[in-house]
Amino acid sequence: MDFTLKTYKRLIQTFMDKGYKCLTYESYCVNKEEFDISLGKFVILRHDVDEFAGNALKMAEIEHSLGVRSTYYFRVVKQSNRPEIIREIVKLGHEIGYHYEDLAFAKGNLEHARKTFEENLTYFRTFYPVKTVCMHGSSISEFDNRSFWKNYNLSDFGLVGEPYVTTDFIKVFYLTDTGLAWDARKFRVWDNVMNTFNISYHSSNEVIKAIKQGSFPEKCLMLAHTLWSDNLLQWSLLHMREFLRNNLKYMAQRNKILNRIYTKMVITYWGLPKK
Ligand SMILES: [Zn+2]
Secondary structure (H helix, E strand, O other), X not given: OOOOHHHHHHHHHHHHHOOOEEEOHHHHHHOHHHHHHOXXXXXXXXXXXXXXXXXXXXXXHHXXXXXXXXXXXXXXXXXXXXXXXXXXXXXXXXXXXXXXXXXXXXXXXXXXXXXXXXXHHHHHOOOOOOOEEEEOOXXXXXXXXXXXXXXXXXXXXXXXXXXXXXOOOOOOEEEEOOOOOOXXXXXXXXXXXXXXXXXXXXXXXXXXXXXXXXXXXXXXXXXXXXXXXXXXXXHHHHHHHHHHHHHHHHHHOOOHXXXXXXXXXXXXXXXXXXX
């Protein structure tokens, strides 16, 4: 079974055993130049808490037990924005950021997006002095939330980093578990960056093996969502759901009727305003 909390622990432990420094996204940004040119190995640990905030807390506890810190990006939707969990994760010493999707919510209206972005950032700053934010790829939206930064600067909001904007992906390998696989590229809508490494891994065991053998890149930004679970029932349901969702999402991009069905399902699930 892949994508369990046990596997996650093994993965982080392997990074540590092989001399990788585990970084939060903010700590990478603050010393970016030094990290990008140095010969030292590192892995930035980033979590997008799209949903299942309870699982985020479990991952945070595992990291804490291993003595590492990571960054958790929270959305404003109810499946993610759970104040009691955010507080617990902060208490464990981790970093919190805002997983924004304001441009998609505002249907491309920049001024409106700026207003809600600021309000939501202020809200998350009541838990933690947030310095980095990360876009949520809204699979049903035609708007790329990142294009917000064509009009505004991170410093306008007292921010120092956005993984998609301020990471040098020529030097830093991007590893993401979107779609519950490390190589589900065709199912990603927005979660893509320029990949110059020309390597891919399917399972966590493949990643672990590569780290152990020394063939894994020395600088990495790893995105792990919160679908990792040791609960057999939850694990089975999530894997089944992701399989169906991935395929529906893929087909919906090519078929108008399926697109309408998929959009309706997404709006209902997240409780988003109707289009
Ligand atoms: Zn997301």
